[in-house]
Amino acid sequence: MLDIPGIFQNKALIPEQALEFGFVEENETYIRTSKILNGQFYLTIRLRNSGLPDARVFDAESGEEYVLIHLAEAAGAFVGMVAEACERELQEVAAHCFETRVFQSRQAQEIIAYAQTRxxxxxEFLWKKFPNNAVFRRADTGKWYGAILTASHAKLGLAGDGTAEILDLRAAPEDVARLTAGxxxxxxxxxxxKHWITVCLDGRISLEEICARMEKSYILAK
Structure with a gap:
């Protein structure tokens, strides 16, 4: 079975590089078809700016889709050979058309850029067991003034499935009580x-407000 989530974990599409690699743009989707296994099959890959790529394999003679590579229960040497050929192609696409980006949301990228500039x-990625978690710390005191993390909605007490990128910031106790009450x-x-608040980096709070809170957190980390 193809491990598309594993191949493209923490990857962000770079459209210009996809076009250079032979993809063609159609309605904000980037498509490329290539032959595999000496032309016995052809592989069509669709890339989008968000979400996982779509990969479909078709028999070159019949034109029918070869769906066995997507089935966990499928077994056999030939299925494995087709899957391996597809994975090699997808690894090439991941290497040439994507960049590694642990935090995917726009606000997360903006916060990282702000901390670097300001x-x-x-x-700093401190935990091997939690590669999607990082901290910001003051150079003079070594104290954290922020932590940027990925957490499930369930653990955050939010509705729905999935995960959210969040930012932990220091705050005075009286501010914590007031801010979290709303x-x-x-x-x-x-x-x-009592001393930290969490911001969901999904646009519900403006970048300007988050940066102002980060400035206060930085001061509290003296």
């Missing part, structure tokens, strides 16, 4: 809830 700090901010995730 404080000269880059996110529901706009969440209690500090995996932090002391």
């Amino acid at each position: 404080y000269g700090d880059s996110p 529901g706009k901010y969440l209690p500090g995730y995996h932090m002391n809830k």
